[in-house]
Amino acid sequence: MYIQDVNLFSLAVAEPGESYKLKTNFKGWVEVLVDCPGSADLYTYKLPEQLEIKPGDILTVPFGTQQVGAIAIRFLSQPPENLAPEKIREVEDVVSRGFFPGNYWQLLNQIATYYYTPLIQVIKVALPPGLLGRSQRRLRLTPLGKNQDVAKNTVIFMSPTAQQVLQLLQKTPTGDYSYYYIQQKIKSAYRGTRELIRLGLAENYLEPPRINQPKLQKAVTLVVEELPHLEDDDLTPRQKIRQQEMMERQREIIEVLKRQGGELWQSELLQTCNTSTSVLKALEQKGCIIIEEREKLRREQSPSIAGDQAKSLNQAQANALETITSLNGFAQVLLHGVTGSGKTEVYLQAIAPLLQQGKSALVLVPEIGLTPQLTDRFRARFGNKVNVYHSALSDGERYDTWRQMFTGEPQVVIGTRSAIFSPLPNLGLIILDEEHDSSFKQDSPIPTYHARTVAQWRAELENCPLILGSATPSLESWVSIKESKGAGSSGAEAQGSRGAGEKILSQSPVTSHQSPITNHQYLSLPERINSKPLPPVEIVDMRQELKEGNRSIFSRSLKEALEELKERKQQGILFIHRRGHSTFVSCRSCGYVLECPNCDVSLAYHHVEAGAPELLRCHYCNYGQAHPKHCPECSSPYLKFFGSGTQKVAQELNRQFPHLKLIRFDSDTTRNKGAHRNLITQFTNGEADLLVGTQMLTKGLDLPQVTLVGVVAADGLLHLSDYRTSERAFQTLTQVAGRAGRGEDPGRVIIQTYTPEHPVIEAVKTHDYQSFCDAELEQREALNYPPYGRLILLRLSSLDPIQVQNTAQIIATQLNQQAGFEILGPAPASILRVANRYRWQILLKFAPHGLPNLPDWEEIRKLCPASVSLTIDVDPINII
DNA sequence: AGCACGCCGACT
DNA sequence: GTCGGCGTGCTC
Numbered sequence: 001m002y003i004q005d006v007n008l009f010s011l012a013v014a015e016p017g018e019s020y021k022l023k024t025n026f027k028g029w030v031e032v033l034v035d036c037p038g039s040a041d042l043y044t045y046k047l048p049e050q051l052e053i054k055p056g057d058i059l060t061v062p063f064g065t066q067q068v069g070a071i072a073i074r075f076l077s078q079p080p081e082n083l084a085p086e087k088i089r090e091v092e093d094v095v096s097r098g099f100f101p102g103n104y105w106q107l108l109n110q111i112a113t114y115y116y117t118p119l120i121q122v123i124k125v126a127l128p129p130g131l132l133g134r135s136q137r138r139l140r141l142t143p144l145g146k147n148q149d150v151a152k153n154t155v156i157f158m159s160p161t162a163q164q165v166l167q168l169l170q171k172t173p174t175g176d177y178s179y180y181y182i183q184q185k186i187k188s189a190y191r192g193t194r195e196l197i198r199l200g201l202a203e204n205y206l207e208p209p210r211i212n213q214p215k216l217q218k219a220v221t222l223v224v225e226e227l228p229h230l231e232d233d234d235l236t237p238r239q240k241i242r243q244q245e246m247m248e249r250q251r252e253i254i255e256v257l258k259r260q261g262g263e264l265w266q267s268e269l270l271q272t273c274n275t276s277t278s279v280l281k282a283l284e285q286k287g288c289i290i291i292e293e294r295e296k297l298r299r300e301q302s303p304s305i306a307g308d309q310a311k312s313l314n315q316a317q318a319n320a321l322e323t324i325t326s327l328n329g330f331a332q333v334l335l336h337g338v339t340g341s342g343k344t345e346v347y348l349q350a351i352a353p354l355l356q357q358g359k360s361a362l363v364l365v366p367e368i369g370l371t372p373q374l375t376d377r378f379r380a381r382f383g384n385k386v387n388v389y390h391s392a393l394s395d396g397e398r399y400d401t402w403r404q405m406f407t408g409e410p411q412v413v414i415g416t417r418s419a420i421f422s423p424l425p426n427l428g429l430i431i432l433d434e435e436h437d438s439s440f441k442q443d444s445p446i447p448t449y450h451a452r453t454v455a456q457w458r459a460e461l462e463n464c465p466l467i468l469g470s471a472t473p474s475l476e477s478w479v480s481i482k483e484s485k486g487a488g489s490s491g492a493e494a495q496g497s498r499g500a501g502e503k504i505l506s507q508s509p510v511t512s513h514q515s516p517i518t519n520h521q522y523l524s525l526p527e528r529i530n531s532k533p534l535p536p537v538e539i540v541d542m543r544q545e546l547k548e549g550n551r552s553i554f555s556r557s558l559k560e561a562l563e564e565l566k567e568r569k570q571q572g573i574l575f576i577h578r579r580g581h582s583t584f585v586s587c588r589s590c591g592y593v594l595e596c597p598n599c600d601v602s603l604a605y606h607h608v609e610a611g612a613p614e615l616l617r618c619h620y621c622n623y624g625q626a627h628p629k630h631c632p633e634c635s636s637p638y639l640k641f642f643g644s645g646t647q648k649v650a651q652e653l654n655r656q657f658p659h660l661k662l663i664r665f666d667s668d669t670t671r672n673k674g675a676h677r678n679l680i681t682q683f684t685n686g687e688a689d690l691l692v693g694t695q696m697l698t699k700g701l702d703l704p705q706v707t708l709v710g711v712v713a714a715d716g717l718l719h720l721s722d723y724r725t726s727e728r729a730f731q732t733l734t735q736v737a738g739r740a741g742r743g744e745d746p747g748r749v750i751i752q753t754y755t756p757e758h759p760v761i762e763a764v765k766t767h768d769y770q771s772f773c774d775a776e777l778e779q780r781e782a783l784n785y786p787p788y789g790r791l792i793l794l795r796l797s798s799l800d801p802i803q804v805q806n807t808a809q810i811i812a813t814q815l816n817q818q819a820g821f822e823i824l825g826p827a828p829a830s831i832l833r834v835a836n837r838y839r840w841q842i843l844l845k846f847a848p849h850g851l852p853n854l855p856d857w858e859e860i861r862k863l864c865p866a867s868v869s870l871t872i873d874v875d876p877i878n879i880i
Numbered sequence: 881a882g883c884a885c886g887c888c889g890a891c892t
Numbered sequence: 893g894t895c896g897g898c899g900t901g902c903t904c
Contacts, residue, residue: 029904031904032904034903034904035881036881036882036903037881041904042904043903043904044904045904046904061904062903062904063882063903063904064881064882064883064884064902064903065882065883065884065903066881066882066883066903068881068903079904080904083904084904087903087904088904089904134881134882137882137883159895161896179882179883180882190883191895191896866899
């Protein structure tokens with residue numbers, strides 16, 4: 001079911017003689033992949049004579065009682081023998097043609113195989129939403145049913161359910177609902193609907209799939225030079241004046257059109273001339289203009305950005321650029337540049353020549369909303385050749401952007417992980433910026449792909465370079481470079497990690513190394529641009545602060561630095577691990593902790609604006625309730641807040657530093673579209689002194705005025721029970737620290753912690769990526785964790801706590817009978833219950849190369865009762 | 881995913 | 893006996 005290799009390429013070509021025959025005679029049959037879970041098989045359909053279909057086309061086909069989306073896979077010259085001919089139906093229509101060139105199919109197949117996901121599911125993440133439409137069965141009243149009197153007289157003969165359905169339909173003016181809706185409203189409604197149909201009061205019909213259509217708009221084209229002169233003498237003086245006026249109006253329109261190159265959208269034309277369609281109609285009648293429907297591609301509105309020229313590069317940047325541009329064909333490049341080293345400029349200059357050659361480039365970023373600055377820079381450099389593709393676009397925008405990529409015009413696509421599927425026909429370069437970021441991994445729904453892994457495959461298939469850029473590369477990428485060095489020993493002067501690492505931190509402007517075998521390259525930008533130093537990192541031991549009588553959440557050092565901000569007219573950033581106000585609320589009398597009714601977590605306290613009711617919110621299922629006045633357990637009024645979130649820190653700042661203006665920057669305040677950009681603009685305009693926020697602050701913000709970075713409590717990052725915790729903490733802290741001192745003034749970083757001796761803290765303090773990696777990798781290797789071992793996580797969840805647990809046990813027992821991998825668990829997830837679902841998991845650990853005999857997932861899946869859902873997460877990132 | 885069909889318990 | 897619930901399996 002999962003491994004379904006569909007090789008279009010060889011089949012589309014087929015036997016030369018045969019395809020020739022097919023062309024002249026009967027069109028034959030086509031096997032299609034149907035969009036329908038639980039049917040990964042191919043289905044055979046007849047090819048209607050009037051439809052031109054090629055493998056890879058997206059179709060609609062009748063399937064059971066509905067019409068569903070399907071992909072044409074291959075042609076058959078004869079129907080399958082074991083299939084009764086009368087059962088074969090005809091293809092209904094073609095939705096989109098010419099998608100999926102050869103190696104794109106291979107990519108999709110590879111993903112389906114590697115991530116144990118049905119191919120159709122993979123296709124679905126690659127396509128823009130709505131392309132694979134499905135029909136909807138609907139029920140509507142007949143004229144008879146709409147007639148109140150008739151209906152009233154018939155009601156007495158009807159069953160209660162039929163009456164309910166009738167009432168429901170009559171309540172809406174159209175008398176029309178989908179079956180799905182009716183069934184939601186009324187239990188077992190279908191018997192009632194059948195009755196209504198029998199009585200002739202209602203009828204059902206099939207609404208064809210609503211497929212995203214290109215948006216058509218009226219365009220006006222000028223076809224004459226100027227308004228023809230016509231005199232009509234038979235008019236009264238009054239009519240003459242009126243005609244003069246009209247012609248004046250028309251002349252104006254022609255002038256405007258002329259100025260715009262003879263063509264404009266009707267809506268824009270009407271707006272600029274402040275007129276109505278009647279004038280245009282008249283002009284059309286005279287044969288001066290043509291009005292026609294034209295496709296209009298919806299694109300995200302971008303603020304106009306001033307053009308921008310290539311900046312001069314420092315030595316390291318120039319070397320990196322030279323290496324990248326000299327690459328021919330597939331190569332994987334790790335661009336390791338410290339924060340503020342100017343990676344973006346290298347990307348921009350690497351892309352520019354590609355566009356000249358008519359090729360396109362793909363740039364993946366962790367979260368598009370978080371990087372308005374990056375997209376702005378690309379737009380400033382490449383103007384309208386830049387397309388942005390991410391899940392926050394409306395369906396229409398996504399569809400149009402997708403079609404725009406499809407045209408083959410040389411362009412730059414910037415997007416989040418799903419943009420790795422952009423259908424760019426002539427791809428010259430793929431860039432993953434901030435490649436260490438975990439949002440490149442999808443953990444639900446399936447396929448649980450990692451954009452970096454898919455990017456590697458795609459770059460290989462397209463035979464183009466892949467650049468992985470980061471200040472804190474993932475251990476996976478780091479090790480793959482190390483391994484390639486070990487493999488390609490010829491001419492390698494830097495043997496092993498130690499040698500390479502010393503180079504990174506040395507004065508040598510760039511280290512470059514190429515392995516002839518794996519074609520991996522390491523490029524380093526060890527210095528910030530304009531030779532700015534990395535900011536010194538000061539670690540504050542909060543235990544010591546407490547000992548010396550400072551009970552505030554701010555250390556004396558941080559307080560001092562905050563005081564200085566205003567004096568020096570500089571700006572700062574405060575990093576807090578959590579959003580909200582307090583992480584939990586507890587009763588001081590009985591110790592009761594307020595918990596989410598749906599999840600096994602405590603509720604976080606959110607302080608809403610003054611006057612609004614105080615709110616408790618679950619950060620897992622978003623459940624919310626009013627903050628109670630008294631303890632629900634013992635009625636004591638003494639409820640206390642514990643743990644600090646962004647809100648509480650902001651409050652505390654306002655209290656202690658009333659003169660500092662601050663902006664809160666977390667998912668609570670950036671929820672609205674564009675809020676992100678606005679807050680950053682406010683900040684860069686100097687409307688605030690301090691930016692207070694969560695993880696979001698770590699992702700690619702470039703704010704030159706920031707000199708101070710404070711981490712209120714690093715401990716929240718350090719003590720999670722996940723093998724990746726240290727890596728993530730190091731990355732986050734290094735990235736936050738990297739926001740300081742990017743401009744003229746030197747920066748300063750203050751990290752507060754209760755465990756200053758922690759290795760992560762030490763490494764962040766010394767900006768020593770290398771020794772952190774060495775220590776961390778040693779541990780990973782000892783325990784066979786990635787990148788030295790591979791993991792597959794089975795996630796089980798159910799509303800029934802007993803059934804999941806039992807199923808997990810049964811599966812684990814079954815798996816234990818096979819060799820070749822280690823099994824951890826079954827274990828309850830660290831938060832057993834989320835949104836009322838109980839979650840268990842089983843972790844499989846095995847050697848990275850040469851797959852062991854992995855279990856037959858089909859068999860495993862059969863062990864799951866319907867009430868238990870099972871997700872197979874390959875190379876999981878979140879395992880707690 | 882829908883939507884058959886068919887089996888089983890509760891009721892006229 | 894029939895109605896209405898729900899589990900199982902099929903859709904070219």
